[in-house]
Amino acid sequence: MSIEVHLWGALRPLVGGALSVSVEANTIRELFRVLTNDYPGMEPHIKRGVAVAINGQIYRDQLDTILPANAEIYLMPRVPGG
Amino acid sequence: MSMDADLVTKKFKVIGTRVARPDGVDKVTGRARFGADASLPGQLIALVLRSPHPHAIIKKIDTSKAEKLSGVKAIITSADLPDYTEGDRGLLDILENCMARHKVYYDGHAVAAVAAIDVTTARAALKLIKVDYQILPHVTHVDDALKADSPLLHTHIVTEGVSPEATKPSNYNKFAEYGHGDIELGFREADVIIEKSYKTEQTHQGYIEPHSCLASVSPDGAAEMWVCTQGHFVYRNQCAKLLGLDANKLRVTASEIGGGFGGKTHIWAEPLALALSRKANRPVKLTMSREEVFRCTGPTSATSIDVKIGAKKDGTVTAAFAELRYTSGCFPSNWAEFGAMTAWACYDFKNVKSVSKDAVSNRPKTAAYRAPSAPMAAFAIENTMDEIAKAIGMDPLELRIKNAAKEGTKSSYGPVYGPIGIGPTLQAAKDHPHMKAPLAPNTGRGVACGFWFNFGGQTCVDLNVTPDGTTTVAVGTMDVGGSRASLALAVAEELGVEYKDVRVIVADTSSLGHNDMTDGSRGTFSSSMAAIFAARNAITVMRQKAAKTWEIPLEDVIWEDGHAKAKGASHGNLAPMSIKEIAAIAGSTGGPIAGHAEIVADNAGVSFGTHIADCHVDPETGQSRITRYTVIQDAGKAMHPSYVEGQYQGGAAQGIGWALNEEYVYGANGRLQNPAFLDYRIPVCSDLPFIDTQILEIPNPHHPYGVRGVGETGIVPPLAAVSIAVTNATGVRMTHIPMSPPRVLKAIKTHRG
Numbered sequence: 001m002s003i004e005v006h007l008w009g010a011l012r013p014l015v016g017g018a019l020s021v022s023v024e025a026n027t028i029r030e031l032f033r034v035l036t037n038d039y040p041g042m043e044p045h046i047k048r049g050v051a052v053a054i055n056g057q058i059y060r061d062q063l064d065t066i067l068p069a070n071a072e073i074y075l076m077p078r079v080p081g082g
Numbered sequence: 083m084s085m086d087a088d089l090v091t092k093k094f095k096v097i098g099t100r101v102a103r104p105d106g107v108d109k110v111t112g113r114a115r116f117g118a119d120a121s122l123p124g125q126l127i128a129l130v131l132r133s134p135h136p137h138a139i140i141k142k143i144d145t146s147k148a149e150k151l152s153g154v155k156a157i158i159t160s161a162d163l164p165d166y167t168e169g170d171r172g173l174l175d176i177l178e179n180c181m182a183r184h185k186v187y188y189d190g191h192a193v194a195a196v197a198a199i200d201v202t203t204a205r206a207a208l209k210l211i212k213v214d215y216q217i218l219p220h221v222t223h224v225d226d227a228l229k230a231d232s233p234l235l236h237t238h239i240v241t242e243g244v245s246p247e248a249t250k251p252s253n254y255n256k257f258a259e260y261g262h263g264d265i266e267l268g269f270r271e272a273d274v275i276i277e278k279s280y281k282t283e284q285t286h287q288g289y290i291e292p293h294s295c296l297a298s299v300s301p302d303g304a305a306e307m308w309v310c311t312q313g314h315f316v317y318r319n320q321c322a323k324l325l326g327l328d329a330n331k332l333r334v335t336a337s338e339i340g341g342g343f344g345g346k347t348h349i350w351a352e353p354l355a356l357a358l359s360r361k362a363n364r365p366v367k368l369t370m371s372r373e374e375v376f377r378c379t380g381p382t383s384a385t386s387i388d389v390k391i392g393a394k395k396d397g398t399v400t401a402a403f404a405e406l407r408y409t410s411g412c413f414p415s416n417w418a419e420f421g422a423m424t425a426w427a428c429y430d431f432k433n434v435k436s437v438s439k440d441a442v443s444n445r446p447k448t449a450a451y452r453a454p455s456a457p458m459a460a461f462a463i464e465n466t467m468d469e470i471a472k473a474i475g476m477d478p479l480e481l482r483i484k485n486a487a488k489e490g491t492k493s494s495y496g497p498v499y500g501p502i503g504i505g506p507t508l509q510a511a512k513d514h515p516h517m518k519a520p521l522a523p524n525t526g527r528g529v530a531c532g533f534w535f536n537f538g539g540q541t542c543v544d545l546n547v548t549p550d551g552t553t554t555v556a557v558g559t560m561d562v563g564g565s566r567a568s569l570a571l572a573v574a575e576e577l578g579v580e581y582k583d584v585r586v587i588v589a590d591t592s593s594l595g596h597n598d599m600t601d602g603s604r605g606t607f608s609s610s611m612a613a614i615f616a617a618r619n620a621i622t623v624m625r626q627k628a629a630k631t632w633e634i635p636l637e638d639v640i641w642e643d644g645h646a647k648a649k650g651a652s653h654g655n656l657a658p659m660s661i662k663e664i665a666a667i668a669g670s671t672g673g674p675i676a677g678h679a680e681i682v683a684d685n686a687g688v689s690f691g692t693h694i695a696d697c698h699v700d701p702e703t704g705q706s707r708i709t710r711y712t713v714i715q716d717a718g719k720a721m722h723p724s725y726v727e728g729q730y731q732g733g734a735a736q737g738i739g740w741a742l743n744e745e746y747v748y749g750a751n752g753r754l755q756n757p758a759f760l761d762y763r764i765p766v767c768s769d770l771p772f773i774d775t776q777i778l779e780i781p782n783p784h785h786p787y788g789v790r791g792v793g794e795t796g797i798v799p800p801l802a803a804v805s806i807a808v809t810n811a812t813g814v815r816m817t818h819i820p821m822s823p824p825r826v827l828k829a830i831k832t833h834r835g
Contacts, residue, residue, distance in 0.1 A: 006496060009259030009437075010243035010419070017245065048172070053497035057784070060537055061682040074496035077258075079420055079535045081602025082287075082344025082450035082794055 001026055003067055005035075006074045014041035028052050029063035031073075049078030085615050085681065089783045096574045097787055100724045101581045103567050105338070114338045117294030117310030118369045125296065126155050126197040128358050128368035129204040130351060131211050132378060133186035133193055136444035136752030137220035137233060140184055140213060143194055148210035153203035156362035157211070159194045160184075163357055166326045171238075175413040177324050179447045180353050186215070187235060187412035188446050189753040190377030192351070197358040197366045220444040220752040224409040225386050227253045227441040235442050239414055253442045255414035260422050260495050261435030268401025268433030272392025276469045280462040282801065282819040284384040284409075284746035286376055287451050288736070288764045291340025293379065294369040297355035301363060305332045309352055312342040312560050313599030317349055318591040324353045325360070332356075335590040336560050343736070344450030347599045350379050376757035380449020381746060383408035383417045387462040391469075397476045397484045401433040402426055406459060409441050411448040416440050420455035424798075425463050426494035427533035428504050428690060430487045434494045444752055450601060453534040453794035457737060457801045461819060464530040464802030469815065478806075479517070479529050483508045486531075503716030503780045504531060504690035510776055511692040516712045525698040525709060526810025532691050532798025536607065536791035538683025539598035543612040544589070545573065545620050547675035551662030553577065555616070556589035557609050558597030563732075563793055564725035565605040571721055572610045572787070576617035578644030579661060586613075595680055603791025606721065607782075608683035614786050620677030624664045627671040632656055685784035686791055691715035693734065693799040697807035704827030706742050706808055712774040718782040718790030726792050731773040733796020739765040740797075741804035745820050 006020045015021050023038075025031040031052070036043045051060045053074040059065050060078055067073060108114040145157045160183040167173040177183075182191045194211050198204035219233035226232055232253050241248035243257040269275060295309035305327060311317050314336040322329040339346065355368040370378070385408045392401040404425050408418035418438035425436045471478035486505045492498050511517065511529055521527060544556040555573055559565065566586040573584045598604065625639040628646035632639070632653070640649050645658035668675050696710040713730040720726040743763040747755040756762045781788025805816040808826065814833040818825055 008496065010256070012259075013243065013245040013247065056493075056497045056500045057685050058497075058535065058537070058688075059684045061539060062684050065684075072498055076423070076496060077416065077419060079423070079537070079602070080344075080347070080450050080454060081535075081537065081599075081604065082347070082452040082454050 001069060003071070003073055005031065008076055011042060011045060011075060014039050026067060027063065028059060028065050028067065031067065032063070051076045051078050087611055087784055087786060089781050089788050090786050094575060096571050096581055097719070097721050098723065100722065101567060101571065103564060104570065104586065105566065116291050116340050117337045120296040120308035120337065121367070122296060122298055122365040125365040125367050126199060126362055127201045127204050128195055128197045128355055128366050129201065129208055130192045130354065131194040131208045133182065133191040134189065134753065135186060135215055135217050136189045136222065137218040138186050138215040139218065140182060140186065140193060141216050142214040144212040145194060148196065148207040151203065151207050151210060153199040154196060154207045155199065155364060156197040156358045157194060157207070158354065158357050158361060162361060163324065163353065166323060173323060176320060176349065179413060180350060188444050190374065190446060192354065192378065195354045195358055197362045221253070222443050222445055222748045222752055224384055224407050224441050224443060227409060227443040228407060228439060235412060235444065239442065254439060255442055256416050256419060256440040258416065258419040258422055258438045259435065262492060263433030265401040265403050265433045265435050269392045271400040273395045274470060274473045275390065275392040276466055276473060277390045278466050278469065278817060280387045280389070280465065280817045282385045282458040282461060284381050284445065285740045285744040286381040286762065287341065287343035287345040288744070289341025289343060289345055292370040292372060292375045293350055295352050295355050296365060296367045297359040298365040299356055299360040303327065303331050305356060307332065307334045307352065307356065308337060309334060310337045310339050310346060312339065312346040312562055312601060314560065315558055315591050315597045316599050317352060320349050321353050321356055325356050333590055333592040336588055339560065339562055342562055343452045344454060344601060345380055347601050348380055348449050372759065373757040376762065377754050378446055380447050382451035382454065383410065383448050385458045387458065389462045389466040391466050393470050393474060395474050397474060397481050399429065399431050399485050402431050404436040404463065406436065407439045407441065408455065409443045409445060409448065411445045412442055413447045414440065414442055415448060417448055417455045421459040423495040424456040424533050425459040428487060428531045429485045430491040431485065431494065436494065452733060452736065452797040456532060456534050456798045457740065460530060460532045460798050461801035461805060465805060465815065468806050479508065479512055482531060483512065501780065502688060502690060503778060506778055506780060507531065507690055507692040507714045507716060510714045510778060511694055514694065514712060514714070514776065516694045516710060516774070519710065521696060522698060524701060524811055525696055526807040528695045528803040528806030528810060530693055530799040530802030530806060532795060534689050534795040534798055536604065536686035536689050537602040538604050538608040538686045540596055541608040541612040541681055541683060542594040542597055543609060543616040543679050544594055545613070545616040545677040547620060547661065547665050549665055549668065551660070551665040553579065553584045555584060555586040555613060556594060557586060557613070558589055558594040559605050559609040560600040561588055562600045562605060563729055564722060565609055567725060568606045568610055568721040569613045572613045573617045576614055577621065577661060578642065603689065603793040604686065605793070607686050607785060607789050607791045610721065610789060611683050611785055612679040612681050615679035615681065616677040618677070619679065620675055623675050623677065624661065627664050627667065628659050630671050631667065687782045687784060689716065689790055689795040691795045691799055693803040695800070695803040695807045697804055697811055699808055699811040699826060701830060704823035704830065706821055706826060708738055708771055708804065710771055712776065713796055714776040714778065715792065715795055716778040716780050716790060717792045718785065719779055719788035720777050721787065721789060723777060726777055727775045729792045730775045730796045733794065734773050734800050735765055735770055737797045737800025738770065738804055741801045741819055741821060743820050743822055745822065
């Protein structure tokens with residue numbers, strides 16, 4: 001399934017400045033795998049921690065989460081807490 | 083068993099009641115054991131030698147004289163801490179922060195540590211260690227650190243996130259950008275544009291308990307550590323890696339905690355205690371002094387922020403822009419980026435942009451501090467919103483309500499919001515009696531809102547029903563603010579028993595699977611979810627035992643009000659079995675009764691709050707005093723309202739201290755001038771009025787009881803609310819935090835000309 005993945009500012013230079021990229025993926029795990037393969041510069045970011053907002057709900061850990069068709073997908077840095 | 087996190091609509095029996103806290107008696111009688119209360123026979127005392135220079139190369143360390151001192155059992159330097167990080171630069175930074183390797187990066191950076199038979203001997207040994215430094219130029223202010231000719235800290239840092247790609251090393255470690263729309267177009271559409279620049283100084287979490295640990299490493303490689311921490315599993319994992327130990331060999335027990343607020347999510351001296359114990363073959367206790375806590379642990383960032391907002395005369399904001407510059411201390415991080423993410427999150431703007439610049443400087447490594455990075459951003463944004471309101475002649479609260487984010491708003495950090503609570507908190511502020519109360523002379527009122535991300539994370543709970551039918555619950559997420567009471571309430575609610583029959587403990591790292599830190603307002607959100615699931619699993623076990631006893635199918639046994647009950651007409655004559663009766667026959671029906679849950683709790687939901695502050699300013703001295711303060715925040719569901727109120731009050735109190743007094747003061751020599759509570763002024767009870775609270779309960783659809791994290795958002799609005807109050811009291815816009823008396827007096831005098 002092809003999904004549109006919106007990128008935060010720090011990731012955009014890694015895809016030639018685009019605001020978003022189209023990716024074939026059904027789960028967050030698959031999404032990260034494809035992004036790492038297609039855009040190797042993303043690997044350190046993903047290793048450091050990337051959260052995925054799916055229709056506004058933020059997922060930080062559950063990589064088997066399904067990416068629903070037509071969902072709004074945003075990548076975000078993994079925010080720490082105090 | 084049910085691991086369904088969705089909200090269950092039910093009438094609660096014990097959730098929401100104000101039961102006695104389980105740790106209360108121990109804490110008021112001195113029985114509770116904090117970090118420094120752990121002791122072992124034969125233990126040594128450790129002290130750390132720290133750099134007096136903010137930036138220098140370590141040319142040589144001579145420990146020979148100290149080693150010969152009677153009573154000294156071990157001395158370590160970075161040579162005793164080999165690099166096991168396997169190319170993980172972030173982990174190497176942690177190690178290098180714990181003990182300088184070839185350079186010192188801040189006043190107080192550790193260069194050596196001693197373990198001796200007593201503190202007098204250890205102190206004498208420190209004096210015998212000779213360090214030969216080559217002093218380097220230093221930089222402590224963020225705007226200076228970002229300059230091209232700034233003294234360079236690290237040669238491996240090149241700016242990340244810029245285009246074209248950076249190639250030369252600098253202190254400017256990261257650029258990031260958030261937002262949507264066309265701000266240039268938006269500014270052209272504005273009737274009024276306000277531009278302001280702001281500064282906030284570095285503050286410390288100011289927890290009352292200093293860092294302390296007791297480490298004991300056996301010659302066979304097994305080790306134990308007792309420590310005050312917000313996350314003993316994370317401490318275990320990191321210390322094991324840095325010491326080259328298998329994680330299962332290091333058993334870490336968390337003490338009670340005398341405050342952390344983010345500062346105890348990082349390791350600081352624990353690897354040193356372990357390394358000293360390993361070298362000396364004796365237990366080693368290491369307790370920081372207050373001076374060390376200030377100089378050598380992790381305060382929050384000092385910042386410099388520019389804001390520009392354009393609006394129509396009707397209050398529609400047409401464009402908003404912010405540039406946030408934060409210092410991360412001496413190791414790179416992205417604190418400014420988190421400020422950029424949170425900066426505009428309360429609002430629904432068509433054209434909005436925030437950019438962040440993170441920089442390293444010769445200050446201690448910055449750590450999280452309660453909603454890290456958000457309070458400074460809110461300070462700058464909310465003051466500029468207040469200016470806009472004044473410029474167009476609109477009530478500032480009405481301006482916020484008009485522009486508030488709501489369900490369906492595209493957030494400034496990207497995603498579209500689901501149901502959120504900013505609108506209800508603003509409306510509750512508008513309706514609050516505080517807003518209508520008269521103000522005394524020289525007193526101003528400020529209103530501000532704030533936002534924070536919450537999160538959940540990895541959590542383990544182990545529930546056991548004892549033979550007498552009472553329940554113990556072991557959790558691995560540290561209790562920093564009352565989660566043991568909330569967990570006991572959740573388990574009592576699920577099992578249908580009394581609160582007093584449930585006891586919750588924080589288990590050590592060898593007793594449970596990994597638990598994440600208590601941070602991100604996750605403690606009660608995630609561990610109550612796991613406790614609910616564990617209780618549901620235990621209920622299934624007890625239903626099985628009743629079914630066996632009655633010799634009926636499991637499906638015919640329900641759980642209700644703390645009893646197994648047979649349902650259906652054919653079983654109508656069976657008396658319900660209480661939890662105590664089932665516990666008594668556990669051995670003859672398959673064994674002990676337990677319930678476990680190992681979860682990752684995602685979907686914590688974002689959090690909003692609105693604060694109202696009244697502040698009196700003495701125009702002769704510049705001294706400010708809060709006369710009334712109200713916190714309004716969405717809790718989802720307040721499991722224990724007193725603890726929730728305490729979190730709101732604690733966040734506000736810390737924010738007020740940050741706004742009015744707290745400040746790291748560095749001298750021209752790069753040394754911290756005020757590493758003591760006498761000179762670093764945190765508010766005490768007599769400085770504050772009673773902080774009023776209003777809990778809103780807009781249930782989180784992704785928690786069985788609707789719970790949201792509440793621990794952090796309370797510190798986001800105070801810097802803004804208090805500074806706007808001081809501005810209204812003096813007639814001078816306050817743009818520099820803290821608003822200490824000299825700074826306020828100077829602003830008043832400058833304004834008067």
